[in-house]
Amino acid sequence: MKSYGRFLLKCILALVPLFLIQGFTLLFPMCYMDEEYPSWHYTKMVEEGRIKPVSSGRAALILGDSRAMADIVPEMMGESYVNLGVGGATPVEMYFALERYIKNNGAPESVIIMFAPFHYSYMDNYKTRTMYFKHLGFAEAMRVYSQGRSYDAAVFDDFDRSDILSMYAGLPDSYLPALINAKVTGRLNINRSLYSEQVLNRGHALYGTDDGNGDVNYEATYEHMNRDGEHLLITYYFEKLLKLCSENAIRTIVLQPPMNEASCSALHESYVKEYFSYVNQIANDNPDIVFEDEIPCYDNEYFGDPSHLNEKGARQYTGAIIDKYIN
Numbered sequence: 001m002k003s004y005g006r007f008l009l010k011c012i013l014a015l016v017p018l019f020l021i022q023g024f025t026l027l028f029p030m031c032y033m034d035e036e037y038p039s040w041h042y043t044k045m046v047e048e049g050r051i052k053p054v055s056s057g058r059a060a061l062i063l064g065d066s067r068a069m070a071d072i073v074p075e076m077m078g079e080s081y082v083n084l085g086v087g088g089a090t091p092v093e094m095y096f097a098l099e100r101y102i103k104n105n106g107a108p109e110s111v112i113i114m115f116a117p118f119h120y121s122y123m124d125n126y127k128t129r130t131m132y133f134k135h136l137g138f139a140e141a142m143r144v145y146s147q148g149r150s151y152d153a154a155v156f157d158d159f160d161r162s163d164i165l166s167m168y169a170g171l172p173d174s175y176l177p178a179l180i181n182a183k184v185t186g187r188l189n190i191n192r193s194l195y196s197e198q199v200l201n202r203g204h205a206l207y208g209t210d211d212g213n214g215d216v217n218y219e220a221t222y223e224h225m226n227r228d229g230e231h232l233l234i235t236y237y238f239e240k241l242l243k244l245c246s247e248n249a250i251r252t253i254v255l256q257p258p259m260n261e262a263s264c265s266a267l268h269e270s271y272v273k274e275y276f277s278y279v280n281q282i283a284n285d286n287p288d289i290v291f292e293d294e295i296p297c298y299d300n301e302y303f304g305d306p307s308h309l310n311e312k313g314a315r316q317y318t319g320a321i322i323d324k325y326i327n
Helices: 002-027 037-047 066-071 091-105 126-131 138-150 161-168 172-181 188-200 229-247 261-266 269-285 311-326
Strands: 060-064 081-083 110-114 251-255
Touching: 002 172, 037 091, 037 188, 060 066, 060 091, 066 110, 066 311, 091 110, 091 126, 091 229, 126 161, 138 161, 138 229, 161 172, 229 251, 229 269
Parallel strands: 060 081, 060 110, 110 251
Antiparallel strands: none
């Protein structure tokens, strides 16, 4: 009996390092996560009501991916605007973002939604950002997984419930490489700085910083729009997002992010036709929501990389939004 007790004690002691690593990964993600994490953390803090985006009245939200985050400048639009766009997001993440925001803050007065066209087809960062950063609640993550498997979404081909459980439990098999690369706390200062900038700029941050860029973006390489599993899952949540806006009487505008001249010229006619067929179908099902029906084309000088506006371009584009939809 005594030897059994010693064996049990040794097992417990052997697990102590695991518990320490697990606790650290769950409690101190700013120490080791990559530089995408602060923007996701900021968005979640706003959603949960831990950062109040406006001092009084109802907010106006910008929902979308990195193009929304980089291209739209809230401080130009008024004190009520806050940008919740994050790199790699699709309507899946933004549905839960708005649902959580309404629960904790009440319905916003208005919402601007903007995603890169390819984010209506592909969930390219779902595992490495949405799940890795634990942006959804555990139950929400499992729900998306089940829905995605029913659509045979390719994003889950090598990603299952055990991976979700590992990430949400903070297990070393998911986070030890990041801890090693960061030397445990090596990313704390840069992540704190980036987070402070997010708070100061109400969620706006640039991606590309070139004085101009004439390379082509993702969409310019596609001849057809993907309408398979990931697209079906994205559309399922896009429709839920629009329904949530309508049910809460939120003025909603769905925009198309601007492209540089090089990408606009290189777009395949078949892809554009299929994409806007999809957009128009969603628009017809939601007559109370404003849908932009063309892609704005801007000179290459306004782009910081092939997909994102630089600071000059973001201010130019935000001004155009204000003139067309705000004033």
